Amino acid sequence: MINFFGINKNVQILLTSDHTLMSNYHGKEFLGFGTSVPPNVIPDSIFRFIFFPKIPTKRGMPVEAPYGLRKIEAKLLDEDFDALTTSPNHLKDYIRKADVLCLHTMDPFGWGPSSSTFTKVLKTGKPFVARYFEELLDRKEVVRAKERGLKIIVGGPGAWQFRYDTEFLERHGIDSVMIGEGDLAVIDLARRALDGKELPQFYDVKGEDIPTVEEIPEIKNPSINGLIEVGRGCVRHCKFCEVAKRPLRWYPLEKIEKEMKVNARRDNAKNIILHAEDIPLYGSKNTIPAREKVLDLMKLAKRYNDDVSWSHASIAAVAADPKLIEECSEIIVDEKQSWWGAEVGIETGSPRLMKETMAGKAHPFDIEEWPEIVKTGMGIADDNNLVPACTLIAGLPGEEEDDVIKTIELVEDLKDYKSLIVPLFFVPLGQLTKEDWFEAEEVTELQRELLIICLKHGLRWSRAFVEDYYGAGMRGKLLSLPMKYFIRAIKRRAKKEGFI
Ligand code: SF4
Structure with a gap:
Protein backbone atom coordinates (compact mmCIF):
# COMPACT_ATOMS: atom_id res chain seq x y z
CA MET A 1 0.00 0.00 0.00
CA ILE A 2 1.47 3.34 -1.08
CA ASN A 3 0.41 6.32 0.99
CA PHE A 4 -0.40 9.89 -0.05
CA PHE A 5 3.30 10.75 -0.18
CA GLY A 6 4.28 7.80 -2.34
CA ILE A 7 5.84 5.94 0.59
CA ASN A 8 5.39 2.18 0.80
CA LYS A 9 3.56 1.41 4.02
CA ASN A 10 3.96 -2.32 3.56
CA VAL A 11 7.70 -2.21 4.01
CA GLN A 12 9.37 -5.47 5.13
CA ILE A 13 12.14 -4.08 7.29
CA LEU A 14 11.58 -1.06 9.50
CA LEU A 15 14.38 0.80 11.22
CA THR A 16 14.06 3.21 14.09
CA SER A 17 15.37 4.25 17.49
CA ASP A 18 13.80 5.77 20.57
CA HIS A 19 13.14 9.47 21.12
CA THR A 20 16.45 10.16 22.85
CA LEU A 21 18.39 9.17 19.75
CA MET A 22 15.92 10.35 17.10
CA SER A 23 16.54 14.02 17.89
CA ASN A 24 18.89 16.61 16.48
CA TYR A 25 19.25 18.27 19.89
CA HIS A 26 18.39 21.68 18.38
CA GLY A 27 21.29 21.20 15.96
CA LYS A 28 23.68 21.11 18.96
CA GLU A 29 24.92 17.58 19.31
CA PHE A 30 26.52 18.19 22.66
CA LEU A 31 23.06 18.65 24.22
CA GLY A 32 22.60 14.94 23.60
CA PHE A 33 24.37 14.37 26.93
CA GLY A 34 21.03 15.35 28.54
CA THR A 35 19.64 11.97 27.46
CA SER A 36 21.96 10.27 29.94
CA VAL A 37 20.55 12.23 32.89
CA PRO A 38 17.78 10.77 35.08
CA PRO A 39 14.66 12.77 35.99
CA ASN A 40 15.69 15.84 37.96
CA VAL A 41 14.62 19.29 39.18
CA ILE A 42 13.27 20.17 35.72
CA PRO A 43 9.90 18.69 34.71
CA ASP A 44 10.42 15.88 32.17
CA SER A 45 8.58 17.57 29.29
CA ILE A 46 10.63 20.77 29.65
CA PHE A 47 13.83 18.81 30.06
CA ARG A 48 13.05 16.94 26.87
CA PHE A 49 12.37 20.18 25.02
CA ILE A 50 15.70 21.61 26.19
CA PHE A 51 17.84 18.59 25.38
CA PHE A 52 16.19 16.21 22.93
CA PRO A 53 13.17 17.63 21.11
CA LYS A 54 11.33 15.48 18.55
CA ILE A 55 13.00 15.20 15.16
CA PRO A 56 11.06 17.04 12.44
CA THR A 57 9.57 14.71 9.88
CA LYS A 58 8.86 15.22 6.21
CA ARG A 59 6.26 13.12 4.47
CA GLY A 60 6.28 10.93 7.58
CA MET A 61 10.04 10.31 7.52
CA PRO A 62 12.61 11.77 9.93
CA VAL A 63 14.59 14.48 8.16
CA GLU A 64 17.70 13.20 9.92
CA ALA A 65 18.34 9.89 11.69
CA PRO A 66 21.18 8.46 13.81
CA TYR A 67 24.24 7.81 11.65
CA GLY A 68 24.58 4.16 12.74
CA LEU A 69 20.99 3.51 11.70
CA ARG A 70 21.57 5.23 8.36
CA LYS A 71 24.54 2.92 7.72
CA ILE A 72 22.41 -0.17 8.35
CA GLU A 73 19.61 1.28 6.21
CA ALA A 74 22.13 1.90 3.41
CA LYS A 75 23.48 -1.65 3.51
CA LEU A 76 19.98 -3.13 3.41
CA LEU A 77 19.03 -0.91 0.46
CA ASP A 78 22.29 -1.77 -1.34
CA GLU A 79 21.35 -5.43 -0.98
CA ASP A 80 17.85 -4.77 -2.36
CA PHE A 81 15.95 -5.30 0.86
CA ASP A 82 12.69 -3.42 1.24
CA ALA A 83 13.77 -1.22 4.13
CA LEU A 84 12.76 2.15 5.54
CA THR A 85 13.66 4.31 8.52
CA THR A 86 10.84 5.89 10.42
CA SER A 87 10.67 8.12 13.48
CA PRO A 88 9.31 6.60 16.71
CA ASN A 89 6.29 8.90 16.30
CA HIS A 90 5.35 7.25 13.01
CA LEU A 91 6.18 3.69 13.94
CA LYS A 92 2.52 2.74 14.27
CA ASP A 93 1.89 3.80 10.64
CA TYR A 94 4.35 1.27 9.26
CA ILE A 95 4.74 -1.58 11.70
CA ARG A 96 1.49 -3.40 10.94
CA LYS A 97 2.89 -5.24 7.90
CA ALA A 98 6.60 -5.19 8.74
CA ASP A 99 8.42 -8.51 9.22
CA VAL A 100 11.53 -7.14 10.89
CA LEU A 101 12.16 -4.18 13.19
CA CYS A 102 15.79 -3.03 13.51
CA LEU A 103 16.45 -0.87 16.57
CA HIS A 104 19.50 1.27 17.16
CA THR A 105 20.56 1.83 20.76
CA MET A 106 23.39 3.70 22.46
CA ASP A 107 22.82 2.85 26.07
CA PRO A 108 19.71 0.64 26.57
CA PHE A 109 20.03 0.22 30.35
CA GLY A 110 21.81 3.48 31.11
CA TRP A 111 25.05 1.70 32.01
CA GLY A 112 27.36 3.78 29.82
CA PRO A 113 29.95 5.94 31.63
CA SER A 114 27.95 9.14 31.42
CA SER A 115 24.52 7.80 32.38
CA SER A 116 25.79 5.48 35.08
CA THR A 117 27.64 8.42 36.66
CA PHE A 118 24.58 10.71 36.60
CA THR A 119 22.35 7.89 37.87
CA LYS A 120 24.65 6.99 40.75
CA VAL A 121 25.14 10.61 41.79
CA LEU A 122 21.54 11.86 41.44
CA LYS A 123 19.85 8.63 42.57
CA THR A 124 16.53 9.62 40.96
CA GLY A 125 15.94 6.58 38.77
CA LYS A 126 16.80 5.42 35.28
CA PRO A 127 18.21 7.94 32.79
CA PHE A 128 16.03 9.09 29.90
CA VAL A 129 18.03 7.05 27.40
CA ALA A 130 17.01 3.81 29.15
CA ARG A 131 13.44 4.88 29.91
CA TYR A 132 12.66 5.81 26.32
CA PHE A 133 14.24 2.63 24.94
CA GLU A 134 11.99 0.48 27.10
CA GLU A 135 9.00 2.71 26.35
CA LEU A 136 9.50 2.03 22.63
CA LEU A 137 9.50 -1.75 23.15
CA ASP A 138 6.42 -1.57 25.38
CA ARG A 139 4.31 0.28 22.81
CA LYS A 140 1.01 -1.37 21.94
CA GLU A 141 1.83 -1.44 18.23
CA VAL A 142 5.15 -3.20 18.88
CA VAL A 143 3.59 -5.75 21.24
CA ARG A 144 0.82 -6.47 18.71
CA ALA A 145 3.29 -6.84 15.85
CA LYS A 146 5.35 -9.21 18.00
CA GLU A 147 2.26 -11.34 18.59
CA ARG A 148 1.83 -11.80 14.84
CA GLY A 149 5.50 -12.75 14.36
CA LEU A 150 7.58 -9.56 13.99
CA LYS A 151 11.31 -10.17 14.54
CA ILE A 152 13.23 -7.56 16.50
CA ILE A 153 16.96 -7.08 15.91
CA VAL A 154 18.90 -4.62 18.05
CA GLY A 155 22.34 -3.14 17.45
CA GLY A 156 24.42 -0.08 18.26
CA PRO A 157 27.21 0.92 20.64
CA GLY A 158 25.23 -0.10 23.75
CA ALA A 159 24.37 -3.61 22.55
CA TRP A 160 26.96 -5.17 24.91
CA GLN A 161 24.67 -4.37 27.86
CA PHE A 162 22.13 -7.05 26.88
CA ARG A 163 24.68 -9.76 27.66
CA TYR A 164 24.19 -8.93 31.33
CA ASP A 165 20.37 -9.14 31.23
CA THR A 166 19.11 -11.73 28.76
CA GLU A 167 15.81 -11.84 30.64
CA PHE A 168 15.14 -8.33 29.31
CA LEU A 169 15.45 -9.71 25.77
CA GLU A 170 12.89 -12.40 26.48
CA ARG A 171 10.56 -10.04 28.31
CA HIS A 172 10.51 -7.59 25.42
CA GLY A 173 10.61 -10.02 22.54
CA ILE A 174 14.04 -9.03 21.20
CA ASP A 175 15.11 -11.86 18.91
CA SER A 176 18.70 -10.97 18.18
CA VAL A 177 21.41 -8.55 19.29
CA MET A 178 24.27 -7.55 16.99
CA ILE A 179 27.39 -6.71 18.98
CA GLY A 180 30.04 -4.80 17.05
CA GLU A 181 30.02 -3.33 13.55
CA GLY A 182 26.76 -4.53 11.99
CA ASP A 183 27.29 -3.43 8.37
CA LEU A 184 27.74 -7.01 7.09
CA ALA A 185 26.11 -8.98 9.88
CA VAL A 186 22.76 -7.31 9.28
CA ILE A 187 22.47 -8.89 5.81
CA ASP A 188 22.70 -12.40 7.23
CA LEU A 189 20.34 -11.63 10.10
CA ALA A 190 17.76 -9.91 7.89
CA ARG A 191 17.75 -12.84 5.42
CA ARG A 192 17.34 -15.37 8.18
CA ALA A 193 14.53 -13.34 9.76
CA LEU A 194 12.65 -12.96 6.47
CA ASP A 195 13.09 -16.67 5.70
CA GLY A 196 11.57 -17.50 9.07
CA LYS A 197 14.77 -19.12 10.32
CA GLU A 198 16.03 -19.15 13.89
CA LEU A 199 18.06 -16.09 14.87
CA PRO A 200 21.05 -16.23 17.24
CA GLN A 201 20.33 -14.38 20.47
CA PHE A 202 23.73 -12.71 20.10
CA TYR A 203 25.64 -12.12 16.89
CA ASP A 204 29.22 -11.19 17.79
CA VAL A 205 30.83 -9.41 14.87
CA LYS A 206 34.40 -10.57 14.44
CA GLY A 207 36.85 -11.88 11.84
CA GLU A 208 35.45 -11.74 8.34
CA ASP A 209 32.28 -10.03 9.51
CA ILE A 210 34.23 -6.86 10.30
CA PRO A 211 33.81 -4.80 7.14
CA THR A 212 36.66 -3.44 5.07
CA VAL A 213 36.48 0.20 3.99
CA GLU A 214 34.97 -0.91 0.67
CA GLU A 215 32.32 -2.99 2.41
CA ILE A 216 31.16 -0.11 4.61
CA PRO A 217 28.16 1.41 2.82
CA GLU A 218 27.64 5.11 2.19
CA ILE A 219 24.52 6.58 3.77
CA LYS A 220 21.58 7.24 1.45
CA ASN A 221 19.67 9.66 3.67
CA PRO A 222 20.77 12.47 5.99
CA SER A 223 22.26 11.80 9.40
CA THR A 444 36.60 9.10 48.69
CA GLU A 445 37.01 12.63 50.10
CA LEU A 446 39.69 13.34 47.50
CA GLN A 447 37.55 12.07 44.62
CA ARG A 448 34.68 14.20 45.94
CA GLU A 449 37.01 17.19 45.87
CA LEU A 450 37.89 16.37 42.25
CA LEU A 451 34.20 16.18 41.28
CA ILE A 452 33.57 19.56 42.91
CA ILE A 453 36.56 21.18 41.16
CA CYS A 454 35.26 19.90 37.81
CA LEU A 455 31.77 21.21 38.62
CA LYS A 456 33.21 24.64 39.46
CA HIS A 457 35.25 24.60 36.25
CA GLY A 458 32.09 23.86 34.22
CA LEU A 459 30.03 26.53 36.00
CA ARG A 460 32.83 29.07 35.57
CA TRP A 461 32.79 28.59 31.80
CA SER A 462 29.05 27.99 31.46
CA ARG A 463 28.14 31.57 30.51
CA ALA A 464 30.78 31.67 27.73
CA PHE A 465 29.64 28.24 26.56
CA VAL A 466 26.00 29.21 26.33
CA GLU A 467 26.87 32.37 24.38
CA ASP A 468 29.16 30.49 21.98
CA TYR A 469 26.85 27.56 21.59
CA TYR A 470 23.59 29.35 20.93
CA GLY A 471 24.97 32.41 19.15
CA ALA A 472 24.00 36.05 19.51
CA GLY A 473 20.88 35.98 17.24
CA MET A 474 17.29 36.15 18.51
CA ARG A 475 16.72 32.40 17.94
CA GLY A 476 19.87 31.58 19.91
CA LYS A 477 18.83 33.88 22.74
CA LEU A 478 15.41 32.26 22.95
CA LEU A 479 16.77 28.71 22.77
CA SER A 480 19.37 29.47 25.42
CA LEU A 481 16.77 30.56 28.01
CA PRO A 482 15.85 27.05 29.22
CA MET A 483 19.53 26.12 29.28
CA LYS A 484 20.33 29.16 31.45
CA TYR A 485 17.50 28.10 33.74
CA PHE A 486 18.99 24.60 33.91
CA ILE A 487 22.46 25.96 34.79
CA ARG A 488 20.95 28.21 37.48
CA ALA A 489 19.15 25.17 38.93
CA ILE A 490 22.47 23.28 39.12
CA LYS A 491 24.14 26.27 40.79
CA ARG A 492 21.36 26.53 43.37
CA ARG A 493 21.62 22.83 44.15
CA ALA A 494 25.43 22.98 44.32
CA LYS A 495 25.21 25.90 46.78
CA LYS A 496 22.62 24.09 48.89
CA GLU A 497 24.87 21.04 49.09
CA GLY A 498 27.80 23.30 50.06
CA PHE A 499 29.81 22.45 46.93
CA ILE A 500 30.22 26.07 45.84
S1 SF4 B 1 41.74 3.30 22.55
FE1 SF4 B 1 41.53 5.14 21.34
S2 SF4 B 1 39.32 5.48 21.25
FE2 SF4 B 1 39.70 4.11 22.95
S3 SF4 B 1 39.88 5.46 24.75
FE3 SF4 B 1 41.96 5.05 23.94
S4 SF4 B 1 42.35 6.81 22.62
FE4 SF4 B 1 40.13 6.73 22.94
Missing part, protein backbone atom coordinates in the same frame (compact mmCIF):
# COMPACT_ATOMS: atom_id res chain seq x y z
CA ILE A 224 21.64 13.71 12.60
CA ASN A 225 23.56 16.97 12.71
CA GLY A 226 25.37 15.98 9.52
CA LEU A 227 27.53 13.50 11.39
CA ILE A 228 29.82 11.59 9.03
CA GLU A 229 32.33 8.93 9.93
CA VAL A 230 35.79 9.38 8.43
CA GLY A 231 37.37 6.30 9.93
CA ARG A 232 37.01 3.46 12.44
CA GLY A 233 39.34 1.97 15.03
CA CYS A 234 42.13 3.49 17.08
CA VAL A 235 45.85 2.84 17.41
CA ARG A 236 46.17 3.79 21.08
CA HIS A 237 44.79 0.56 22.60
CA CYS A 238 43.58 1.80 25.98
CA LYS A 239 42.65 -1.21 28.11
CA PHE A 240 39.20 0.11 29.11
CA CYS A 241 38.04 0.79 25.56
CA GLU A 242 35.91 -1.35 23.21
CA VAL A 243 37.05 0.58 20.11
CA ALA A 244 40.62 -0.52 20.79
CA LYS A 245 39.62 -4.05 19.72
CA ARG A 246 38.82 -2.94 16.16
CA PRO A 247 41.20 -2.52 13.23
CA LEU A 248 42.09 0.98 12.06
CA ARG A 249 40.47 2.06 8.80
CA TRP A 250 40.40 5.58 7.30
CA TYR A 251 37.98 6.39 4.50
CA PRO A 252 39.16 8.07 1.30
CA LEU A 253 37.91 11.60 0.69
CA GLU A 254 35.72 10.44 -2.24
CA LYS A 255 33.75 8.17 0.06
CA ILE A 256 33.37 10.93 2.65
CA GLU A 257 32.31 13.46 0.01
CA LYS A 258 29.49 11.18 -1.18
CA GLU A 259 28.00 11.30 2.32
CA MET A 260 28.51 15.06 2.55
CA LYS A 261 26.44 15.40 -0.62
CA VAL A 262 23.66 13.36 1.00
CA ASN A 263 23.67 15.58 4.07
CA ALA A 264 23.74 18.69 1.89
CA ARG A 265 20.14 17.78 0.93
CA ARG A 266 18.94 18.87 4.39
CA ASP A 267 16.93 22.09 4.55
CA ASN A 268 18.42 24.90 6.62
CA ALA A 269 21.18 22.72 8.05
CA LYS A 270 24.78 23.20 7.06
CA ASN A 271 26.64 21.57 9.90
CA ILE A 272 28.91 18.55 9.99
CA ILE A 273 30.44 16.50 12.77
CA LEU A 274 33.47 14.63 11.50
CA HIS A 275 33.46 11.37 13.41
CA ALA A 276 36.47 9.20 14.28
CA GLU A 277 38.26 8.40 17.51
CA ASP A 278 41.07 10.83 16.69
CA ILE A 279 40.33 13.32 13.93
CA PRO A 280 43.84 14.92 13.92
CA LEU A 281 45.17 11.47 13.03
CA TYR A 282 42.95 11.17 9.93
CA GLY A 283 44.85 9.23 7.26
CA SER A 284 47.75 8.35 9.59
CA LYS A 285 48.78 4.80 10.46
CA ASN A 286 50.58 5.84 13.64
CA THR A 287 50.32 8.66 16.17
CA ILE A 288 51.94 11.39 14.05
CA PRO A 289 49.32 13.47 12.22
CA ALA A 290 49.37 13.29 8.42
CA ARG A 291 48.97 17.06 8.20
CA GLU A 292 48.11 17.45 4.52
CA LYS A 293 45.46 14.74 4.66
CA VAL A 294 43.79 16.36 7.67
CA LEU A 295 43.84 19.77 6.02
CA ASP A 296 42.31 18.35 2.82
CA LEU A 297 39.56 16.81 4.94
CA MET A 298 38.88 20.16 6.66
CA LYS A 299 38.71 21.99 3.32
CA LEU A 300 36.29 19.41 1.98
CA ALA A 301 34.10 19.64 5.09
CA LYS A 302 34.05 23.41 4.94
CA ARG A 303 33.18 23.39 1.22
CA TYR A 304 29.85 21.71 2.03
CA ASN A 305 29.17 23.17 5.46
CA ASP A 306 29.11 26.44 7.40
CA ASP A 307 29.86 24.75 10.70
CA VAL A 308 32.43 22.00 11.17
CA SER A 309 33.16 20.15 14.39
CA TRP A 310 35.08 17.06 15.45
CA SER A 311 33.67 14.17 17.44
CA HIS A 312 36.95 13.26 19.17
CA ALA A 313 40.57 14.30 19.29
CA SER A 314 43.44 13.01 21.39
CA ILE A 315 45.28 15.70 23.26
CA ALA A 316 48.60 14.06 22.35
CA ALA A 317 47.87 14.46 18.63
CA VAL A 318 46.92 18.12 19.22
CA ALA A 319 50.16 18.67 21.14
CA ALA A 320 52.18 16.80 18.51
CA ASP A 321 51.39 19.23 15.71
CA PRO A 322 50.50 22.77 16.80
CA LYS A 323 50.84 23.99 13.22
CA LEU A 324 48.18 21.51 12.12
CA ILE A 325 45.70 22.87 14.68
CA GLU A 326 46.55 26.44 13.67
CA GLU A 327 45.94 25.64 10.00
CA CYS A 328 42.73 23.74 10.80
CA SER A 329 41.55 26.82 12.67
CA GLU A 330 42.33 29.01 9.67
CA ILE A 331 40.11 26.78 7.54
CA ILE A 332 37.29 26.20 10.02
CA VAL A 333 36.94 29.53 11.81
CA ASP A 334 35.39 32.26 9.68
CA GLU A 335 32.52 34.74 9.70
CA LYS A 336 30.03 31.85 10.06
CA GLN A 337 31.82 29.94 12.80
CA SER A 338 33.87 31.28 15.70
CA TRP A 339 34.98 28.03 17.35
CA TRP A 340 34.77 24.29 17.01
CA GLY A 341 34.51 21.50 19.55
CA ALA A 342 35.84 17.98 20.17
CA GLU A 343 35.61 15.40 22.92
CA VAL A 344 38.99 14.77 24.52
CA GLY A 345 39.85 11.95 26.92
CA ILE A 346 42.21 13.18 29.65
CA GLU A 347 41.16 10.36 32.00
CA THR A 348 43.70 11.01 34.80
CA GLY A 349 46.58 13.27 35.75
CA SER A 350 48.67 10.34 36.95
CA PRO A 351 51.40 9.02 34.62
CA ARG A 352 51.63 5.88 36.80
CA LEU A 353 47.99 5.01 36.18
CA MET A 354 48.26 5.99 32.53
CA LYS A 355 51.14 3.57 32.10
CA GLU A 356 49.09 0.74 33.58
CA THR A 357 45.86 1.23 31.64
CA MET A 358 46.49 3.42 28.58
CA ALA A 359 50.17 3.61 27.78
CA GLY A 360 49.47 4.49 24.13
CA LYS A 361 47.46 7.59 24.94
CA ALA A 362 50.54 9.84 25.14
CA HIS A 363 52.25 8.69 21.92
CA PRO A 364 54.38 10.10 20.29
CA PHE A 365 55.43 11.54 23.67
CA ASP A 366 56.66 9.79 26.78
CA ILE A 367 53.82 8.73 29.10
CA GLU A 368 55.77 10.11 32.08
CA GLU A 369 55.11 13.60 30.70
CA TRP A 370 51.32 13.17 30.56
CA PRO A 371 50.32 16.25 32.61
CA GLU A 372 52.63 18.44 30.52
CA ILE A 373 51.27 16.96 27.28
CA VAL A 374 47.72 17.73 28.41
CA LYS A 375 48.58 21.31 29.38
CA THR A 376 50.43 21.91 26.11
CA GLY A 377 47.59 20.44 24.05
CA MET A 378 44.93 22.40 25.91
CA GLY A 379 46.93 25.59 25.42
CA ILE A 380 47.19 24.94 21.67
CA ALA A 381 43.45 24.23 21.51
CA ASP A 382 42.67 27.43 23.42
CA ASP A 383 44.89 29.53 21.15
CA ASN A 384 43.06 28.23 18.09
CA ASN A 385 39.39 28.31 19.15
CA LEU A 386 39.15 24.56 19.56
CA VAL A 387 36.98 24.01 22.66
CA PRO A 388 37.44 20.57 24.24
CA ALA A 389 34.84 18.68 26.24
CA CYS A 390 37.19 16.59 28.37
CA THR A 391 36.47 13.40 30.27
CA LEU A 392 38.17 12.00 33.36
CA ILE A 393 37.68 8.51 34.77
CA ALA A 394 37.05 8.28 38.51
CA GLY A 395 37.78 4.92 40.12
CA LEU A 396 40.06 3.40 37.49
CA PRO A 397 41.25 -0.01 38.76
CA GLY A 398 44.28 0.49 40.96
CA GLU A 399 43.67 4.22 41.46
CA GLU A 400 45.36 5.49 44.63
CA GLU A 401 45.12 8.74 46.57
CA ASP A 402 48.30 10.05 44.99
CA ASP A 403 46.78 9.50 41.51
CA VAL A 404 43.69 11.52 42.45
CA ILE A 405 45.90 14.32 43.82
CA LYS A 406 47.74 14.45 40.49
CA THR A 407 44.42 14.64 38.64
CA ILE A 408 43.23 17.46 40.90
CA GLU A 409 46.47 19.36 40.27
CA LEU A 410 46.09 18.90 36.54
CA VAL A 411 42.46 20.10 36.49
CA GLU A 412 43.45 23.16 38.53
CA ASP A 413 46.19 23.92 36.00
CA LEU A 414 43.56 23.87 33.23
CA LYS A 415 41.25 26.41 34.87
CA ASP A 416 42.00 29.21 32.40
CA TYR A 417 41.27 27.14 29.31
CA LYS A 418 37.75 27.34 27.95
CA SER A 419 36.60 23.73 28.25
CA LEU A 420 34.31 21.34 30.03
CA ILE A 421 35.86 18.69 32.26
CA VAL A 422 33.50 15.86 33.10
CA PRO A 423 34.48 13.11 35.55
CA LEU A 424 32.84 9.76 34.78
CA PHE A 425 32.75 6.69 36.95
CA PHE A 426 34.74 3.72 35.69
CA VAL A 427 32.75 1.17 33.67
CA PRO A 428 34.41 -2.22 33.06
CA LEU A 429 34.75 -2.47 29.28
CA GLY A 430 37.40 -3.48 26.75
CA GLN A 431 40.03 -5.68 28.36
CA LEU A 432 38.82 -4.74 31.84
CA THR A 433 35.44 -6.47 31.86
CA LYS A 434 36.44 -8.55 34.91
CA GLU A 435 37.03 -5.45 37.04
CA ASP A 436 34.33 -4.02 39.32
CA TRP A 437 32.10 -1.07 38.47
CA PHE A 438 32.89 2.09 40.40
CA GLU A 439 30.02 3.03 42.72
CA ALA A 440 29.01 6.37 44.26
CA GLU A 441 29.43 4.83 47.74
CA GLU A 442 33.12 4.30 47.01
CA VAL A 443 33.83 7.98 46.33
